Amino acid sequence: MSDKKPLSSVNDFVVRFANVNGSGSASANEMFARAILRHGVPVSPRNIFPSNIQGLPTWYEVRVTEDGHLGARGGVDMMVAMNPQTWDKDIAGIEPGGYLFYDSTKPMPSTKFRDDITVIGVPLTAITNSTYTDPRQRQLFKNIIYLGSLSALLDMDPKLIEQLIGEQYKGKEKLLSSNVHALHLGRDWALQNLKCPIGLRVKKTDKVGDRIFIEGNSAAALGAVYGGATVCAWYPITPSSSVAEAFTAHCKKYRHDPETGKAKYAIVQGEDELASIGIVIGASWNGARAFTATSGPGISLMTEFIGLSYFAEIPAVIMNIQRAGPSTGMPTRTQQCDIIACAYASHGDTKHVLLFPEDPAEAFEFAAAAFDLAERLQTTIFLMLDLDIGMNHRLCRPLKWDDAKQYDRGKVMTTEMLEEGRDFGRYLDVDGDGIPYRTYPGTHPTKGSYFTRGTSRDRYARYSEEGSVYADNMQRLVRKFETAQDLVPRPLQANAERPTKYGVIYFGSTSPAMDEAIGLLEARGHQLDRLRIRAFPFHSSVASFLAEHDFVYVVEQNRDAQLRQLIVNENGIDPVRLVPIVHYDGTPITARYIAKAIGDHQDHLKVTPLRKAVS
Amino acid sequence: MTYIAKPKFHHPGLKKNELGYTHRDYEGKISTLCAGCGHDSITASIIEACYELSIEPHRVAKISGIGCSSKTPDYFLGNSHGFNSVHGRMPSVLTGANLANRDLIYLGVSGDGDSASIGFGQFAHSIRRGVNMTYIVENNGVYGLTKGQFSATADRGSKSKKGVTNTDNAIDLVAIALQLGATFVARSFSGDKSQLVPLIAAAIGHKGASFIDVISPCIAFNNHAGSTKSFDYVREHNDAVNRLDVLVGRDPIAVDYAPGTVQVVEQHDGSKIALRKIDADYDPHDRLGAQTFLQKHAAKGQIVTGLLYVDPDAEDLHTHLNTVETPLNTMEADTLCPGSAALDKFNASLR
Numbered sequence: 008m009s010d011k012k013p014l015s016s017v018n019d020f021v022v023r024f025a026n027v028n029g030s031g032s033a034s035a036n037e038m039f040a041r042a043i044l045r046h047g048v049p050v051s052p053r054n055i056f057p058s059n060i061q062g063l064p065t066w067y068e069v070r071v072t073e074d075g076h077l078g079a080r081g082g083v084d085m086m087v088a089m090n091p092q093t094w095d096k097d098i099a100g101i102e103p104g105g106y107l108f109y110d111s112t113k114p115m116p117s118t119k120f121r122d123d124i125t126v127i128g129v130p131l132t133a134i135t136n137s138t139y140t141d142p143r144q145r146q147l148f149k150n151i152i153y154l155g156s157l158s159a160l161l162d163m164d165p166k167l168i169e170q171l172i173g174e175q176y177k178g179k180e181k182l183l184s185s186n187v188h189a190l191h192l193g194r195d196w197a198l199q200n201l202k203c204p205i206g207l208r209v210k211k212t213d214k215v216g217d218r219i220f221i222e223g224n225s226a227a228a229l230g231a232v233y234g235g236a237t238v239c240a241w242y243p244i245t246p247s248s249s250v251a252e253a254f255t256a257h258c259k260k261y262r263h264d265p266e267t268g269k270a271k272y273a274i275v276q277g278e279d280e281l282a283s284i285g286i287v288i289g290a291s292w293n294g295a296r297a298f299t300a301t302s303g304p305g306i307s308l309m310t311e312f313i314g315l316s317y318f319a320e321i322p323a324v325i326m327n328i329q330r331a332g333p334s335t336g337m338p339t340r341t342q343q344c345d346i347i348a349c350a351y352a353s354h355g356d357t358k359h360v361l362l363f364p365e366d367p368a369e370a371f372e373f374a375a376a377a378f379d380l381a382e383r384l385q386t387t388i389f390l391m392l393d394l395d396i397g398m399n400h401r402l403c404r405p406l407k408w409d410d411a412k413q414y415d416r417g418k419v420m421t422t423e424m425l426e427e428g429r430d431f432g433r434y435l436d437v438d439g440d441g442i443p444y445r446t447y448p449g450t451h452p453t454k455g456s457y458f459t460r461g462t463s464r465d466r467y468a469r470y471s472e473e474g475s476v477y478a479d480n481m482q483r484l485v486r487k488f489e490t491a492q493d494l495v496p497r498p499l500q501a502n503a504e505r506p507t508k509y510g511v512i513y514f515g516s517t518s519p520a521m522d523e524a525i526g527l528l529e530a531r532g533h534q535l536d537r538l539r540i541r542a543f544p545f546h547s548s549v550a551s552f553l554a555e556h557d558f559v560y561v562v563e564q565n566r567d568a569q570l571r572q573l574i575v576n577e578n579g580i581d582p583v584r585l586v587p588i589v590h591y592d593g594t595p596i597t598a599r600y601i602a603k604a605i606g607d608h609q610d611h612l613k614v615t616p617l618r619k620a621v622s
Numbered sequence: 623m624t625y626i627a628k629p630k631f632h633h634p635g636l637k638k639n640e641l642g643y644t645h646r647d648y649e650g651k652i653s654t655l656c657a658g659c660g661h662d663s664i665t666a667s668i669i670e671a672c673y674e675l676s677i678e679p680h681r682v683a684k685i686s687g688i689g690c691s692s693k694t695p696d697y698f699l700g701n702s703h704g705f706n707s708v709h710g711r712m713p714s715v716l717t718g719a720n721l722a723n724r725d726l727i728y729l730g731v732s733g734d735g736d737s738a739s740i741g742f743g744q745f746a747h748s749i750r751r752g753v754n755m756t757y758i759v760e761n762n763g764v765y766g767l768t769k770g771q772f773s774a775t776a777d778r779g780s781k782s783k784k785g786v787t788n789t790d791n792a793i794d795l796v797a798i799a800l801q802l803g804a805t806f807v808a809r810s811f812s813g814d815k816s817q818l819v820p821l822i823a824a825a826i827g828h829k830g831a832s833f834i835d836v837i838s839p840c841i842a843f844n845n846h847a848g849s850t851k852s853f854d855y856v857r858e859h860n861d862a863v864n865r866l867d868v869l870v871g872r873d874p875i876a877v878d879y880a881p882g883t884v885q886v887v888e889q890h891d892g893s894k895i896a897l898r899k900i901d902a903d904y905d906p907h908d909r910l911g912a913q914t915f916l917q918k919h920a921a922k923g924q925i926v927t928g929l930l931y932v933d934p935d936a937e938d939l940h941t942h943l944n945t946v947e948t949p950l951n952t953m954e955a956d957t958l959c960p961g962s963a964a965l966d967k968f969n970a971s972l973r
């Protein structure tokens with residue numbers, strides 16, 4: 008008996024799969040998401056996994072969203088409960104009126120269910136055991152069997168799934184046919200024994216368009232390939248390891264000399280993060296484009312070298328795939344919590360360039376651009392991703408490349424220039440933009456060599472601890488950082504339909520949730536202008552945006568409102584006008600969360616309007 | 623002070639090498655180290671070796687960490703690019719530089735504090751990767767720059783200048799380098815130029831990880847009685863297994879030693895090392911034997927010097943990574959970028 012009418016929705020619901028790590032469910036679950044995409048319906052999937060390898064719970068959530076909302080929604084409409092360990096919590100997470108799909112081979116007492124949900128049992132183990140004898144086969148095909156049952160329940164076209172299986176097992180006929188067989192085992196059982204379809208349905212449409220489905224880390228790694236990175240040094244850490252792994256795979260595909268089969272790249276798994284950034288700095292000093300990928304703990308270790316890169320002015324690219332800190336924090340949970348650590352990394356007065364891509368497409372573009380920026384500015388560039396974009400597939404516009412593009416190698420003095428008699432001072436500001444010329448080692452027999460060091464030196468790279476010489480250098484570094492403002496990606500502004508005194512600033516992976524939240528807020532009667540920050544140093548339009556609004560919400564995924572701190576610090580602004588909206592439990596921020604937090608604050612402002620003081 | 627350059631004046635009568643360079647062309651700035659510091663003698667040996675090999679100075683990249691020893695690259699090869707990186711991290715910086723351009727000669731200079739303590743890991747890993755470099759540790763058993771603390775290579779039982787006895791065991795970098803697979807391993811003494819110069823020259827010619835531990839007394843903090851890294855102590859306890867001469871490829875080998883006492887080792891770059899055996903039984907191709915030999919002599923308080931191990935057919939990191947011959951730092955978008963057509967295909971595979 009159900010207390011609540013079963014949910015009914017076409018192309019707009021959330022399915023969550025609760026599995027046991029190591030059960031081989033990942034590929035079946037991902038196939039489910041891809042199959043929906045093939046129906047022309049956008050999806051936004053998320054891996055939710057603990058920091059362990061075998062046996063513990065994992066979840067995979069697929070938001071089916073005809074409107075194309077790619078942020079997490081929160082709540083579960085259908086739970087595919089395949090993990091007895093998490094059963095109680097999983098059942099509790101289902102929205103009223105939602106559905107529970109489970110393996111009914113062993114009967115469950117009714118107390119294990121809820122009255123306000125629809126329970127759908129399929130004897131998965133029984134079906135599998137009667138078909139397969141091999142234990143591994145039993146485990147793997149069970150996943151395909153539930154995929155088959157779901158396809159019937161959600162009214163999906165089995166041909167589209169067969170097609171996907173065909174692509175996955177191309178050339179492996181035996182695997183292909185056995186997977187298709189398993190799919191139909193599950194599908195036929197559901198069609199014969201259950202009421203199909205249920206209230207949640209997938210209907211073909213054309214809302215996906217030419218968008219691609221890719222993980223941020225893979226896109227960033229490809230950006231490094233396109234951006235001309237030839238040296239990569241890294242040390243394994245979740246959630247960044249897949250950047251280096253993807254870079255390796257992309258290089259194997261694109262970067263081997265066709266004649267000799269030799270590699271036009273070098274990838275070294277360093278012994279730690281110190282070595283990794285050291286290798287990057289050594290390679291960049293010597294004129295190669297080099298990068299490392301890491302996460303918070305790695306950044307902590309790299310800071311001494313980052314200071315060297317800043318002060319000795321050596322290019323470096325660090326991709327920081329953020330996870331929840333501090334310390335080991337929650338290694339497999341997402342946050343945007345390294346803003347301050349990266350912006351001011353290392354001792355002494357330092358400032359670094361940060362790039363904040365919102366999705367894989369921007370991760371690709373910004374990664375490629377990071378190498379130009381690093382060489383142009385001769386400093387460390389941080390590409391700030393997070394687990395939510397890095398390790399999840401996202402629907403995004405196709406990646407684009409302009410074949411006319413040449414790499415910007417920055418100010419490099421060549422043999423010819425030295426021969427012409429050009430004055431070479433390694434730290435000489437010839438153009439007034441704070442950026443000096445450098446030479447690569449080995450350039451000229453008698454001209455242009457210099458000594459690189461983290462110790463103070465004069466404009467001609469001669470060791471000096473003279474106060475005025477040091478200050479002169481530090482001032483030039485400030486000028487250089489100002490130059491950076493106009494070189495980095497600018498913030499993007501979108502205005503509300505009606506003029507408003509309120510604005511919102513956000514960045515990175517918060518983007519899709521923010522876009523959706525704007526709609527929810529408008530429905531509540533709140534109008535907000537929005538500014539998506541894409542880089543630090545902040546462009547002057549950030550200050551203008553702040554000046555134009557009475558209150559600006561700053562939405563971010565960390566406890567201490569780090570971006571807000573940075574804005575306050577760098578713009579000398581009254582902090583009262585910057586309202587922090589923070590989310591930091593390790594799950595991706597949702598539209599519902601943002602809309603509620605901003606909406607409540609706005610309601611409060613409306614109840615007690617700010618009055619001008621009456622004199 | 624370091625920023626005082628030496629006068630450029632060249633005496634017309636100075637001897638020139640094959641490239642027409644004189645000794646002066648291999649010098650750097652005036653040293654700021656204490657007068658008599660062992661490190662300055664090593665500087666002189668590096669200058670000598672490069673002069674004799676007729677190396678183009680600007681084709682050398684000299685990289686160091688932090689310490690008195692790490693300052694020395696400023697004092698030789700003034701026309702080379704130098705890099706005084708951070709404490710203990712020379713090996714990673716050098717590795718990266720080497721990956722970027724395999725055509726230069728990489729000279730890593732470090733101290734025992736730099737390499738055996740804070741940088742012990744980086745030392746080990748650069749060796750095991752087989753980075754093509756000459757890695758010289760100027761080993762004085764103390765932290766010179768921070769004024770006399772024991773380093774990890776100080777022998778157990780040896781005394782500091784203040785009279786404190788070291789109770790920790792010492793790390794023998796040569797033993798470690800052998801164990802980690804270095805393909806050229808030597809030990810020498812800063813005061814023995816005739817042994818050190820050819821060792822450096824041979825190491826430069828070696829394709830792979832060459833490691834030379836040079837005992838280099840710190841006259842300010844570690845040259846007293848009770849020290850096992852003082853000039854006197856090393857002179858008294860030095861036990862050389864061989865002396866060598868390096869002959870660049872083209873030179874004919876003049877064997878002017880009694881048969882059986884000279885062994886010629888041909889290296890990858892064509893250079894030849896003529897090893898004059900002092901210890902008739904010592905075989906520098908036997909890694910295991912070298913390890914045992916070292917341990918036996920260390921137990922007797924002897925310091926074994928000479929070329930301790932060499933594998934003339936060594937491979938380097940670039941061979942392991944199968945990288946192209948063209949230096950990576952010379953490649954531009956036309957060779958590196960897969961282009962928009964490949965990207966369109968990639969996009970299509972993600973739908």
Ligand SMILES: Cc1ncc(C[n+]2csc(CCOP(=O)(O)OP(=O)(O)O)c2C)c(N)n1
Binds near residue numbers: 688732736760765
């Ligand atoms: C991270 C860090 N810790 C400590 C120091 C201080 N420091 C500078 S040189 C040095 C020791 C140098 O000893 P060694 O490498 O043996 O060289 P030497 O001066 O004896 O030639 C230390 C500890 C530093 N520069 N950086």
Ligand code: SF4
Binds near residue numbers: 655690691839840
């Ligand atoms: S302190 Fe010691 S190591 Fe440093 S320069 Fe003086 S003698 Fe040399």
